Amino acid sequence: MGGVYLQMEDEIASMAALVGASLAGARSFTATSGPGFSLMQENLGLAIALEVPCVVVNIQRSGPSTGLATRPAQADLMQARWGTHGDHPAVALAPATVQDCYDLAVRAFDLADLLRQPVILLGDEVIAHARERVVVPESPEEDRGAGGRREPACPPEEYRPFAAGPDGVAPLAWFGSRYVFHVSSSMHDETGFPNARPDNAARVIARLHEKVARHAAELELYRIYQGEGARYLVVAYGASARAAQAAVAEARAAGIPAGLFVPLAVWPFPAGALRQVAAEAERVLVAEMSYGQLALEVERILHREVVGIHRYDGEMLTPEEVLKGLERGASRCW
Amino acid sequence: MLVTSARPYLVERNLPHFWCPGCGNGIILSAVARAFARLGWERTRTVVVTGIGCFGRADDYLNVNAVHGTHGRALAIATGIKAANPGLHVVALMGDGDCATIGGNHFLHACRRNLTITAVVANNLNYGMTGGQYSATTPAGSTTSTSPLGHAESGLDLCRVAAAAGAMYVARTTVYHVHLLDRYLEAALTHPGFSLVEVMSSCPVYFGRYNRLGGPVEMMERWRKVAVPLEKYGELPEPEREGRVAVGVFADHRGEPFEERYRRVQEAARGARAGEVSER
Ligand SMILES: Cc1ncc(C[n+]2csc(CCOP(=O)(O)OP(=O)(O)O)c2C)c(N)n1
Numbered sequence: 001m002g003g004v005y006l007q008m009e010d011e012i013a014s015m016a017a018l019v020g021a022s023l024a025g026a027r028s029f030t031a032t033s034g035p036g037f038s039l040m041q042e043n044l045g046l047a048i049a050l051e052v053p054c055v056v057v058n059i060q061r062s063g064p065s066t067g068l069a070t071r072p073a074q075a076d077l078m079q080a081r082w083g084t085h086g087d088h089p090a091v092a093l094a095p096a097t098v099q100d101c102y103d104l105a106v107r108a109f110d111l112a113d114l115l116r117q118p119v120i121l122l123g124d125e126v127i128a129h130a131r132e133r134v135v136v137p138e139s140p141e142e143d144r145g146a147g148g149r150r151e152p153a154c155p156p157e158e159y160r161p162f163a164a165g166p167d168g169v170a171p172l173a174w175f176g177s178r179y180v181f182h183v184s185s186s187m188h189d190e191t192g193f194p195n196a197r198p199d200n201a202a203r204v205i206a207r208l209h210e211k212v213a214r215h216a217a218e219l220e221l222y223r224i225y226q227g228e229g230a231r232y233l234v235v236a237y238g239a240s241a242r243a244a245q246a247a248v249a250e251a252r253a254a255g256i257p258a259g260l261f262v263p264l265a266v267w268p269f270p271a272g273a274l275r276q277v278a279a280e281a282e283r284v285l286v287a288e289m290s291y292g293q294l295a296l297e298v299e300r301i302l303h304r305e306v307v308g309i310h311r312y313d314g315e316m317l318t319p320e321e322v323l324k325g326l327e328r329g330a331s332r333c334w
Numbered sequence: 335m336l337v338t339s340a341r342p343y344l345v346e347r348n349l350p351h352f353w354c355p356g357c358g359n360g361i362i363l364s365a366v367a368r369a370f371a372r373l374g375w376e377r378t379r380t381v382v383v384t385g386i387g388c389f390g391r392a393d394d395y396l397n398v399n400a401v402h403g404t405h406g407r408a409l410a411i412a413t414g415i416k417a418a419n420p421g422l423h424v425v426a427l428m429g430d431g432d433c434a435t436i437g438g439n440h441f442l443h444a445c446r447r448n449l450t451i452t453a454v455v456a457n458n459l460n461y462g463m464t465g466g467q468y469s470a471t472t473p474a475g476s477t478t479s480t481s482p483l484g485h486a487e488s489g490l491d492l493c494r495v496a497a498a499a500g501a502m503y504v505a506r507t508t509v510y511h512v513h514l515l516d517r518y519l520e521a522a523l524t525h526p527g528f529s530l531v532e533v534m535s536s537c538p539v540y541f542g543r544y545n546r547l548g549g550p551v552e553m554m555e556r557w558r559k560v561a562v563p564l565e566k567y568g569e570l571p572e573p574e575r576e577g578r579v580a581v582g583v584f585a586d587h588r589g590e591p592f593e594e595r596y597r598r599v600q601e602a603a604r605g606a607r608a609g610e611v612s613e614r
Contacts, residue, residue: 004417004596009443013410016403016440020383020414023401024422028414046404175399176419180377182393184402185386193348193394194402 011036015043015056022052023183025174027109027148029055033125034063037076037083044118045084048208050183051162051170053112053149055105057121059128060238060289062314071314072125074238075290077297080120081267087205089212091219092120092267096241098132104264107221113149114218115211116169122266124289126239126316152179160190162204168211212268221264222273226252230259232326233281235274235298235306237263240287240317247322258326266294271301278302285309287322340367343377345397352391356542356550358509358535359389362456365512366427367396369519380423383412385432388463389456389535392427406437409444409453416449420593424450425523430457434492435470441492445499445528449592452522452529455492458537466540477544492532497585502527504585508534510557511581518583527591534561534579 004026008014014030021028032040037058047054060076062068076083080092091111093104101123108119152159152171161181164170170190173179182192187204189195212219226248236244241262251258261277263270278284284302286295287309295308309325311317344367353359370380380398384390386405393400399422403411408426416424426433433441433455444451460478461467468478473489496504503525505518515533522529536542536553547553557579564582567575 006413006417008410008413009439012407013413013440013443016407016410017414017417019403020401020411020416021418022414024381024415024418026418028418042404043407046407050401174419175381175415176379176422178378180397180399182400182402184393184400185404186402193345 011039012042015040016046018054018056019043019047019050019052022047022054023050023175025176027053027113029057029109031057031059033059033070034061034076035066037079041079041083041085044120045086045088046185047118048084048088049185051116051172051208052118052183053109053116053172054118055108055112055121056118057105057123060122060124062312068314070125072239072316073289073312073314074124074240075293075312076122077266077288077290077293080122087209089117089209090120090267091115091117091212091265092122093221093264094122094237094266095127096223096238096262096264098127098130099134100264101127102134102136104221111215111218114169115215116149116172117212120267122238124238126242151177156180161192162188163190164207164211167214168207216268219265219268220270220273222270223262223264224273224277225260225262227259227261227277229257230277230280231282232256232258232285233261233278233283234258234285234287234322234326235261235263235294236287236322237266237294238289240289240322243317243319244287244322246319247326250319250323251326256326269297269301274298274301283307285322285325287317287325289317339371340364341371343367343370343397345395348394351395353388354537354539356536356538356553357388357462358458358533358537359392359456361509361512362389362454362515362533362535363392363395365515365519366392366425366454368516369523370398372520373523375423379421381412381415381425383408383415383424383426385426385428385437386463387429387432387461388458389427389429390432390463406432406435407440408432409437409440409451412451413440413444413447413449416451416593417596420450420597423523424452426451426453428453428455429462429469430455430459430471430492431461431467431469434490435461438470438490442495442499445496445501445530447592448500448502448527448589450526450528452519452525452531454519454522455530455532456535457492457532458535458541459489460537460541460544462537462540466537466544472541476541479540479544493530493580493584496528496530500528501530501585502587502589502591503529503583504532505530505583506532506534506579507581508557508561508579509536510554511561514581521583521586525586526594527587527589534581 062071062073385408467480507514567580
């Protein structure tokens with residue numbers, strides 16, 4: 001086996017070491033759950049500012065703080081988006097099956113390289129501990145035509161580590177290559193050295209957001225079940241999507257025209273696709289293991305009130321609960 | 335002549351540096367650049383990691399690969415770089431607030447983990463960048479902007495901590511003793527395993543002013559007077575140690591650095607696996 005495994009002294013250090021390893025040319029990732037994700041926020045910001053590709057797995061667990069240690073929850077959704085300070089883009093993928101854990105992990109590394117941006121794999125305790133059949137492609141590299149990170153080709157003296165191409169992403173060399181380069185957590189210009197001019201800062205902040213927006217097509221990941229004629233649309237991700245899927249199947253069997261929208265990329269949220277399926281729906285329900293975070297985002301996107309099915313007691317959301325929500329919604333209208 | 339040869343390692347367009355008159359950082363920076371030049375380190379294979387603070391801006395002036403990271407985390411970033419690419423020369427430049435205070439945990443573990451990384455700490459006994467607050471190395475009784483009535487905590491002896499935590503090479507000097515600084519830096523930069531050079535430095539604008547230590551010249555004179563060679567310091571009766579600083583080499587051990595031990599573990603595992611396969 002190649003590669004290096006390090007268990008750092010805390011998750012602040014893990015995230016810092018991850019940034020270092022990636023700058024030294026290694027594809028790198030770290031994994032944590034709950035409290036460790038809070039400690040990673042500082043250097044997640046560093047990875048965003050330095051535009052260093054890496055993958056952070058956070059398996060959501062109950063909180064706040066130690067909470068119901070290791071019990072399931074989906075309450076880090078907003079932290080994954082806004083957890084580190086300052087204006088910044090966020091990219092987070094959320095597996096709903098064990099197969100997704102594999103597929104989206106691969107996708108996370110590719111997106112990190114494509115965007116020069118940390119990508120969060122936002123799982124939950126249920127999916128992370130689930131056992132399901134997984135199909136692993138025989139030659140994963142060929143199947144996805146992965147390119148890895150975009151490296152510079154210019155003469156070394158011309159290399160500017162933040163001189164972005166039309167898609168907002170600059171090629172990234174690595175320490176030890178023929179390129180000598182500088183990266184800084186302070187506001188910097190194309191050279192990587194600090195630059196405190198307001199016009200430069202405005203350009204950098206805008207570009208960070210735009211480089212993600214320009215790759216919207218690669219990031220629009222979602223699944224729809226029973227979307228056809230869905231008058232009652234459930235929105236759910238991760239383990240809650242599994243409960244919701246079972247509930248939707250039962251509802252359909254009982255003659256209730258229910259459907260399900262599962263975002264696989266939660267940040268940026270596949271807003272266009274959601275708007276499309278929701279356009280026909282009389283009522284939108286959001287099922288999540290949180291007091292209400294996904295519901296906020298869905299309401300923001302659809303500009304309408306949603307029915308929330310929330311569980312935050314450290315127990316998994318069940319199909320019965322979602323079904324009850326669907327039946328309530330249905331009976332109210334019929 | 336030495337100064338001339340250090341030039342390729344300096345970013346001349348960013349000079350003069352932004353440090354205050356009388357600050358010790360320039361002396362340490364030029365010593366680091368001189369050491370790179372004397373050792374003939376390839377710029378492509380050299381990485382400087384800095385934290386946040388006045389001395390944390392040292393990377394602005396160094397023409398090698400550099401990461402200006404987050405406050406206190408320089409050693410954790412350096413750990414990732416060295417672990418991923420052991421062929422690189424990795425040097426962390428930090429202030430006392432950066433290394434000993436907010437970064438104290440990472441410092442302890444970097445000493446213990448023993449990757450071949452050199453930490454150079456500019457210890458000006460306070461947080462210079464943010465206005466002279468006390469740090470973990472501020473001596474008891476000192477006046478700082480956050481201990482205006484006298485500091486009630488004791489200062490940390492970074493070198494003794496490093497030696498106890500397992501660092502392979504540990505030395506302390508002052509910005510007055512430039513020849514020693516050159517010698518210790520070269521020894522540290524070529525030592526396998528984790529090394530530390532702590533440089534006692536002047537901050538005339540905050541620590542000096544708050545503690546009435548005079549201007550840049552008086553502060554420099556003071557380093558000459560208070561520095562006591564380690565062996566002599568050990569013989570001083572306790573009351574006479576007050577206000578003095580032990581300088582010298584606190585640790586000089588040979589031991590297998592992490593990156594080599596890790597490679598052996600990997601090779602052993604590979605060998606074991608190859609054995610398993612051939613038995614089948
Ligand atoms: C997490 C965090 N806390 C606080 C700060 C503000 N800050 C910037 S520099 C500094 C102190 C630096 O002191 P030191 O490491 O001794 O370096 P010096 O400026 O004296 O060279 C602080 C507290 C910060 N940047 N990040």
